[in-house]
Structures are given as structure tokens and as C-alpha cells.
Amino acid sequence: MWTLETVQKVAAVDPAVWRAILRLMVLARKVDEQIIKLCHQGRIHGSSFTGIGQEAISTAAAIASQPQDLFGPCIRNLALHLGRGETPLGIMRQVLARSEGATGGRDGNIHHGRLENGVYAMISHLGAMISVVAGGVMAKRRQGIQSVGVAFVGDGTTSTGDFHEALNFAAVFDIPILVIIENNHYAYSTPTTGQYRCRRLIDRAVGYGIDGISADGNNAAEMYVTVSEIMEDIRVNPRPVLLEAETMRMRGHGEHDNFKYVPEELLLLYRRRDPINLSVRAMASAKLMNAEEFAALETEIEAEVAAAARQALSEQEPAADTLLRGVYADA
Template structure:
């Protein structure tokens, strides 16, 4: 629910900031929706994973970040990729396995990044990317940069050894690393009730001697202000922080998963808290979003996605003789 305090938080930030957050969320949602259609048409080989319902967290991080910051995204962080310089065309080239895509058509999935924009390529092993971005951030700091690292994980990742080892290392060496737990209540099909006994995953921060925070990951105002303040704090006073963002994935683990294990009542709760709808209501309450501006934004995004899909579909898949290219770096 949008409270007076939430609307005041929105109005206290430059209107352009909220427009950018909303645009990133809508852009990510529409790309995901088109990807679902392409998947059902049989145009995508392999898995298709969306972040529908979780866009606010990634958008908030993208907008709150600085150019030298580093990121380890997970599988539902499309808004981060878009916010750090990726384009819908690049995304569709990737998921359609085109030779022109970020991985040259070798991966039609979520395993891609852009080091020029500080986004590391994710791997599917839960928790493994936390130590990567922790070490990279540590190196940046030793080079005199004021970089902050951000690692996205799910609730299931907190049950892995890699999660503990990376957080412990970052805590001991005061690395400015924000680990965001996107708690969407299920690790694939395992509910949180079967994963841990603590009341909040953020409480685990105490064991590492760092600060733990909780925020509503579906409330764009709350998650943005929380992320911004934490990143500003650890940038000035280097040390890790743990943030648990409550959210819900509104589809299965991937498009292959019907997610019949999720109670409809739980989905209904989060449908009423859709982050895009919450942002629109809040911005209109703060008189930051005229109807015509919203309409134009939606039309521009739809047109951009249409162009991107047409272009990606017209491009070639990788040739067999390119199989060994890019496996090793040229000496």
C-alpha cells in the first residue's frame, strides 16, 4: 500500500530519477513478455527465465549506482542489464542465439554480461558470483577507485557454502559489497519454510559483524531509497552490507515450470503489489507522471522492442567453424 511517507519519498527525489526507474521496469517487463511469446513459438532453444514481478529491485540498483560500480547479476535481473547499458536488441540477440549477441550465439540464456559496464557474466552455480564481485571490488579499491560491488542472490543461495565464504571474506577485509537477497519465497520449488528457521534472512548479517537491512522489494520508492542510502554509506565507509528484499516471482522458475506448488492465494497477494502498478500510482499521486507521458513511454518501449525482435530474427546464427573462437584469450 502507498502511504503518505512513500509518496513523500517519491516527491523528494528528482522526477527524472523516478521516470528512469519506471522506464527500466516497464522495459524489462515488456522484453520478458516478448521472450515468453518467442519461447512458445519455438524460436528459443533451451530455457527461458523471467523476472516478472521483481523488476523494482534491479531498476533501483541500476539507478542508484555509479559508473565504476561492479555487479554480479542473477537470472531475474534484466532491469539491471538494461540500466547498465544493454539494449533490448542485445538481449534478443542473446536469447535467440545470434552470432551478433553478447556470447556470439553460444548461450541463448542468461549467462552473459558486459565488463565495460561493470556487469560480470553469471554462472548458474548458486553463490559462486559473490566472491567474484567481492574480489573485483577489492581490486578496484586498491587501484584508488570508489567502486561498490553488488551481488544479487535468491533465498536459496543463502543455504550454500559459497554464500558464507564470500560474505565472511568480504567482512574480514572491509570490502564495500552489497549482497541483495531477492527473497521470492521459493528456491525453485522449495518454500522458505523448508530452507531456514530465522525470522529474517537479513538477521544473518549479525554473524558476519555487518549491517543487515530489510525492504519491500515490490515498493519502488522503498527499495530505491534503501539501496541508494546503503550504497552511499558503504562507498564512504567501506564494509559489506546484507539487504533482504521481499518479492515474488510471478511465473515458474523458468517457462518450463508451471509452478503448481505455489498457492494461488500467495500469488494474489503479490499481484496486488505489482511494482510497476505501484510506481505508476505513487508517481501520479505525487503529480510526477501525466497520463500522456506514460502512454508515450509505453509506445516508445513497444516500438523499440518490435524493432529489436525483427532485427535479431533477421541475423545469422553462429557458423560451425567458429566453434573454437573465443574459448581462450589470444596471446
């Protein structure tokens, strides 16, 4: 809940940083909305997945990061990709499977990343991202590079063996990695009540001898301050930290899912706690932005995203004779 203390926390953040946070959240939202539109127009082959309602979490990590940091995205981390250097045009090319997309048109989905941005391509076996990021950070540290890793997982991921093996490995070797659990109440259609018996997922941290911290995943100010403090700390005091961010996805698992299994009262609660709307109100209270400025920001971003979609739609899909390119290494 946004209290006077929260407004004061917002005001304590550098205004330029706070505006960057809001812009990135809005950019991710508008790109997601464009993806939904393209999906329902039949322009996207296969499923489409969005992070509407969860933008504050990956925005915080992107804004708080340094260039040498490494990331393992999950399903709903579009803001991370955009915050680390990907463009709306790059995302449109990816989801439309264009030859200039991150995967060269081989995947029109979320399994993409850019190593030059420090973002690994997402692995569908979700728990596997933690060990990949941990290994990457370990390698950079051995090269004398002060990298920090961030791996995103969902509440469902915490029930996988990969999750536990990777956390144990990171704890034993004091790898500076922040594992963010985006607890959005459902692993596809399975509610958290059917997934675990502990009160909070961070209660598991004690089993690895690491810190477990909770945060409001819809409170952009709290997320940014919390993630910034953790990343600064583990950069100089290397060790893993588990962060549970409570949130809610406001659409189905993908656009193929009508998510009727979610109680309407839960959706209503989180509609009232939309991270962008809450942020705009808090910024207005702190006199960092007014309604007219926010409307202008939305208009600017909508135009940018629409232009990116038009450009990607005008481009070619991969030629048939390139089908095997990248399957085998060149001789």
C-alpha cells in the first residue's frame, strides 16, 4: 500500500532515475499491448506471453544494474530486455520471426537474449537459468570483473530440482547472484496453495544459509531501492540472495489461456494496484510528474512502438535456404 513513507521513498530517489523507471515500465507495457494486438490479428505464429502487471520487478533490476552484470530472464521480463539495450523494433522482429530478430527468425517467442547486453536467452526449463547465470558470473569474477548476476524465476520454478541445485551451488561458492522469485500466485493454473507449505518462499533461504528478502512487486519504488541495495551489497560482499516479489500477472499464462481459474476478486485487487498507475500517483504526490506530462509520455511511446511494429511487419522472414544456418559450426 502506498503510504506517506512510500511517497518519501519515491522522493528520495533521484528524479531522473525515477523518470527512467516509469518510462521503462510504460515502454514494456506498450510493447506487450502491441504483441497482444499482433497475436490476435494472427500475425504471430504460436503462443504469445506478456508481463502486464509485473513490469516493476524487472525494471528495478535493469535500472539498478551495471554494464558488466549478467541476467537470466524468465517469461515476463520484457522490461529487462528493453532496459538492457534491446529496442522495440528488436522485440517486434523477434515475435514476428523476422530474419533480423535476435534468433534470426528461428523463434517467434520469448526464448531470446543478447549476450552483448549481458542477457542470456531464456531457457524454457525455467530453473536452469539460475545455474547459467551463476556460472557466467563465476567466470567473470575469475577474470577480475566485478559482475553481479540476476536470475528471474516464478513461484512454480521453486518446485523444480534445478532451482534447489543451483541455489546450493551458488551458496557454497559465494557467487554474487540475486535470484528474484516473481510470485504471481499461479504456476500456469496451479495456485500457490498447491505448490508449497511454507508461509513464504523466502523461508527456504535458511536451508542454504543465505539471506531471504521479501518485497512488494507492484511497488516500483520499493523494488528499485531493494534491488539496488542488494546488488550493491553482493558486488562487494559476494554471495547469493533470494528475493521474493509478490505480484500478479494480469493476463493468462499466454494469450491462449483465458485464466478463468483466477478468482475475479484477486484480479480486482491487483487492477487497483497496477504498478504504473500507482507510480504515476506517487510521482504526482512527490511533484515529479503531472497528468499532462504522463499523457505526453504515453503518446510518445505508443508512436515509437507502433512505428517499430510497422517496420518489422514490412521486413522479410528468413529465406528457406538459410534453414540450417547456425545448426552446425562452420568448418
